[in-house]
Structure formats: C-alpha cells, structure tokens
Amino acid sequence: MIVRREEPADIEGIRAVHTAAFPAPDEGQVPVEVGLVDALRASDAWVPALSLVACEPGNDQLIGHVVCTRASVAGRPALGLGPLGVLPGRQRQGVGSALMHAVLAAADALDFPVVVLLGHPGYYPRFGFRPAAELGIVPPDPSWREAFQARPLAAYTDDVQGEFAYAAPFTEL
Numbered sequence: 001m002i003v004r005r006e007e008p009a010d011i012e013g014i015r016a017v018h019t020a021a022f023p024a025p026d027e028g029q030v031p032v033e034v035g036l037v038d039a040l041r042a043s044d045a046w047v048p049a050l051s052l053v054a055c056e057p058g059n060d061q062l063i064g065h066v067v068c069t070r071a072s073v074a075g076r077p078a079l080g081l082g083p084l085g086v087l088p089g090r091q092r093q094g095v096g097s098a099l100m101h102a103v104l105a106a107a108d109a110l111d112f113p114v115v116v117l118l119g120h121p122g123y124y125p126r127f128g129f130r131p132a133a134e135l136g137i138v139p140p141d142p143s144w145r146e147a148f149q150a151r152p153l154a155a156y157t158d159d160v161q162g163e164f165a166y167a168a169p170f171t172e173l
C-alpha cells in the first residue's frame, strides 16, 4: 500500500471512498462527509500536505482517505481530523492505521501543536489520542464527552487549552 498526498486527479476517488465508507442520510443521497471534504477543500482551512490517500502500487483506485484541517483552541492554531474513511471491502487490513500514522507525522512535521477529533474511543487511543478534557480542551458540544479526543504533537505546550473550534464547514453540516 502507498500513502501519499492528494493530487487533483484524486478528487472523484476521494468522494467514492467516503460515499462507500459512511452511511447516507437517506436513500439516493450521499453521506455528509462527501460534501464536507469538498467544502473543506474550498476553504482557507485546507492544508494540502494533510490530505492523504491510500492506494495500491500501480493502481490509481483509492482505498482510503484522511484529512486534517485548520482549527483552533482558544484562538490558537490546531488541527481537526476528519473525515477518515476506508472502502468497506478494504477495512481491517491496516489501511486506516497507515493513514492515521502518516497524517499525524505530517502534522507533527508542520509544527501544529495538537490534533483533535470526534471519534470512537475504542479506535483512536492506539494512535496516542486521549480524552481532550484531560488536556483542558473543551468541545463545542458538551455531549461529545470521551469521543472528543486530542493527540498532542511535539509543538504542544500545556497552555493550549480552552474552547476548540473546527473549520467553518464542520459547523455548516
């Protein structure tokens, strides 16, 4: 498997990955994650180095995608992770893990202090995420509780605390 940065020719493949990975709100509709990625890409929150795809060597069909976009913690720069999606037929083969490790390393190399996400508490701790509340990072919605997780990076300092805000397209879902 190869993990690499998104290229212009990947946009349709990324839509296909999230269409297959996430449930649609109604029959005939596409999952909200599909429009979210497109809206993020068109926003100033987009960081091209942090939109990564997974594929097989010599095969352009994408099997997974992850993206981190600019967010904030009490007005300081941070990243929000998501969506992360893997084609259903390719799940549980390490693709999601490969994308997670790669995007966290890329975020670290760009000197962002922390990556924050809303996700399953059984999946993300293996990548160093912990409840964001332990770091004093406050979710926009208090009901998120332990699903709201944060991964400090090398540039993290413990004054990165306060209210977290995702990029605007997340709030327009």
Ligand SMILES: CC(C)(COP(=O)(O)OP(=O)(O)OC[C@H]1O[C@@H](n2cnc3c(N)ncnc32)[C@H](O)[C@@H]1OP(=O)(O)O)[C@@H](O)C(=O)NCCC(=O)NCCS
Binding pocket: 021, 022, 084, 085, 086, 087, 090, 091, 092, 093, 094, 095, 096, 097, 098, 118, 119, 120, 122, 123
């Ligand atoms: C979540 C997802 C990206 C994981 O990708 P993947 O390639 O299957 O992940 P990996 O192969 O690296 O890891 C598989 C492990 O993740 C765990 N896992 C996967 N989804 C999980 C979930 N929702 N909750 C808890 N654990 C989960 C499993 O325990 C599995 O381990 P096992 O095979 O030993 O049981 C993929 O299942 C997916 O696209 N799901 C649909 C979209 C989605 O829910 N995205 C995440 C939004 S928070």
